[in-house]
Amino acid sequence: MSVAKRVLIVDDEAPIREMIAVALEMAGYDCLEAQNAQQAHAAILDQKPDMVLLDWMMPGVSGIDFARRLRKDEVTADIPIIMLTAKAEEDNKIQGLEVGVDDYITKPFSPRELVARLKTVLRRTTPKGIEEPVTVDDLTLDPVSHRVLSEETPVDLGPTEFRLLQFFMTHQDRAYSRSQLLDMVWGGNVYVEERTVDVHIRRLRKALGERHDYLIQTVRGTGYRFSVKN
Amino acid sequence: MSVAKRVLIVDDEAPIREMIAVALEMAGYDCLEAQNAQQAHAAILDQKPDMVLLDWMMPGVSGIDFARRLRKDEVTADIPIIMLTAKAEEDNKIQGLEVGVDDYITKPFSPRELVARLKTVLRRTTPKGIEEPVTVDDLTLDPVSHRVLSEETPVDLGPTEFRLLQFFMTHQDRAYSRSQLLDMVWGGNVYVEERTVDVHIRRLRKALGERHDYLIQTVRGTGYRFSVKN
DNA sequence: CGTTTTGGTTACATTAATATGACAGTATGG
DNA sequence: CCATACTGTCATATTAATGTAACCAAAACG
Numbered sequence: 202m203s204v205a206k207r208v209l210i211v212d213d214e215a216p217i218r219e220m221i222a223v224a225l226e227m228a229g230y231d232c233l234e235a236q237n238a239q240q241a242h243a244a245i246l247d248q249k250p251d252m253v254l255l256d257w258m259m260p261g262v263s264g265i266d267f268a269r270r271l272r273k274d275e276v277t278a279d280i281p282i283i284m285l286t287a288k289a290e291e292d293n294k295i296q297g298l299e300v301g302v303d304d305y306i307t308k309p310f311s312p313r314e315l316v317a318r319l320k321t322v323l324r325r326t327t328p329k330g331i332e333e334p335v336t337v338d339d340l341t342l343d344p345v346s347h348r349v350l351s352e353e354t355p356v357d358l359g360p361t362e363f364r365l366l367q368f369f370m371t372h373q374d375r376a377y378s379r380s381q382l383l384d385m386v387w388g389g390n391v392y393v394e395e396r397t398v399d400v401h402i403r404r405l406r407k408a409l410g411e412r413h414d415y416l417i418q419t420v421r422g423t424g425y426r427f428s429v430k431n
Numbered sequence: 432m433s434v435a436k437r438v439l440i441v442d443d444e445a446p447i448r449e450m451i452a453v454a455l456e457m458a459g460y461d462c463l464e465a466q467n468a469q470q471a472h473a474a475i476l477d478q479k480p481d482m483v484l485l486d487w488m489m490p491g492v493s494g495i496d497f498a499r500r501l502r503k504d505e506v507t508a509d510i511p512i513i514m515l516t517a518k519a520e521e522d523n524k525i526q527g528l529e530v531g532v533d534d535y536i537t538k539p540f541s542p543r544e545l546v547a548r549l550k551t552v553l554r555r556t557t558p559k560g561i562e563e564p565v566t567v568d569d570l571t572l573d574p575v576s577h578r579v580l581s582e583e584t585p586v587d588l589g590p591t592e593f594r595l596l597q598f599f600m601t602h603q604d605r606a607y608s609r610s611q612l613l614d615m616v617w618g619g620n621v622y623v624e625e626r627t628v629d630v631h632i633r634r635l636r637k638a639l640g641e642r643h644d645y646l647i648q649t650v651r652g653t654g655y656r657f658s659v660k661n
Numbered sequence: 662c663g664t665t666t667t668g669g670t671t672a673c674a675t676t677a678a679t680a681t682g683a684c685a686g687t688a689t690g691g
Numbered sequence: 692c693c694a695t696a697c698t699g700t701c702a703t704a705t706t707a708a709t710g711t712a713a714c715c716a717a718a719a720c721g
Binding site: 662663664665666667668669670671672673674675676677678679680681682683684685686687688689690691 | 694
Binding site: 359360361393394396397400401421422 | 696701707708
């Protein structure tokens with residue numbers, strides 16, 4: 202695996218978090234922890250984990266409410282969630298699936314089972330462009346080798362431009378405002394000028410060259426869009 | 432912008448409230464003010480602001496207690512809160528996030544930072560309306576990609592024409608006066624000549640071309656209408 | 662018909678938004 | 692510690708969009 206996946210563990214009981222964290226780290230994942238919904242939310246915006254392990258029962262905002270909230274917000278809607286439930290109640294399962302949880306595991310569970318489920322969900326939900334290369338009109342971005350090719354020729358991009366292009370190529374035909382782009386590409390809690398986006402767009406276009414810069418389109422009064430169509 | 436968002440500023444020091452209010456109003460927000468928790472609570476029930484800026488330290492009920500109270504009550508639970516804290520103590524941050532505050536800013540802060548945070552929080556928490564494409568006789572407007580297609584061919588529109596067409600396509604078969612259109616498309620409190628509408632109608636028709644300009648119909652003595660029927 | 666209204670069109674000055682180039686402060690990797 | 696690459700922000704240039712007025716065309720009116 203190229204880069205370790207990051208998993209956020211949300212549970213109010215520290216020992217349980219620890220146990221899970223140990224199991225996952227042995228399996229090669231990076232772990233983040235949160236003991237309640239608020240901490241979790243902050244961590245998600247901040248760190249963009251690849252997956253969330255969410256305890257069903259928590260004081261304050263319950264796991265299910267939290268999951269619902271995550272699904273509503275565009276920024277967090279795509280993050281896979283696995284629910285941890287104490288008892289194997291059918292109710293939980295149904296409710297959870299309704300909210301859009303990707304899987305659920307009933308306690309107690311073995312580390313092996315956990316890792317197995319996690320792997321499955323990640324494989325199922327990881328979209329192209331995260332580990333599969335994406336190609337558009339002879340422009341290829343390969344996340345694994347962290348490379349961009351324009352008709353076989355390597356394109357030289359800075360880290361930010363790379364992420365920007367990756368985001369665009371995995372979210373085509375959609376207009377994004379500057380502040381949305383800041384959220385999605387820069388990350389939730391950073392404060393930078395909106396105009397900075399323009400500059401990076403410029404750098405990206407320049408790097409793509411005449412052959413491909415048409416892909417990055419200005420949507421006046423709104424922001425930018427990536428699309429093959431003119 | 433459709434309607435200005437209303438922000439309630441809660442701080443016991445009038446000069447600070449003023450400063451914040453000025454900054455926000457310049458950024459296009461409507462401001463309400465309260466100097467303690469009681470006033471704030473009344474204002475919230477009364478005016479339903481879209482967001483609350485809450486000072487951490489206040490005589491009487493402290494900001495954090497007040498936030499907790501707001502979160503408990505179903506009526507006020509969904510209103511986003513940004514905390515203003517004097518010192519950058521981690522404690523505050525954690526406690527605040529636990530209570531369910533959406534973000535926090537440490538004083539002193541620049542107006543720009545404040546506005547930026549506010550914008551981010553509002554965008555995260557404001558549910559967006561359903562953005563489905565609308566199609567009429569092979570003319571499609573897609574709000575997501577911010578595009579208009581006439582039989583697969585992109586139609587080039589300025590921002591105003593886009594909004595105008597969007598309004599029409601979602602309000603068909605109904606005649607609107609010029610001043611109604613100004614209200615709905617331009618926004619409530621701008622003053623422009625009524626005849627300006629004519630010009631934009633003209634631009635829209637031109638852009639739609641012969642294939643589709645019949646959709647924009649003149650209603651003599653009244654205004655305009657969008658309809659498939661002639 | 663001639664006149665009066667009302668809408669259509671065009672040209673144009675102004676304003677607003679985006680593109681671009683340069684710079685200084687920071688990370689980064691030797 | 693140096694050399695180099697990245698970032699974010701400005702100031703400025705460029706371009707697009709906007710609103711208005713002047714003028715033209717078509718109905719309505721008598």
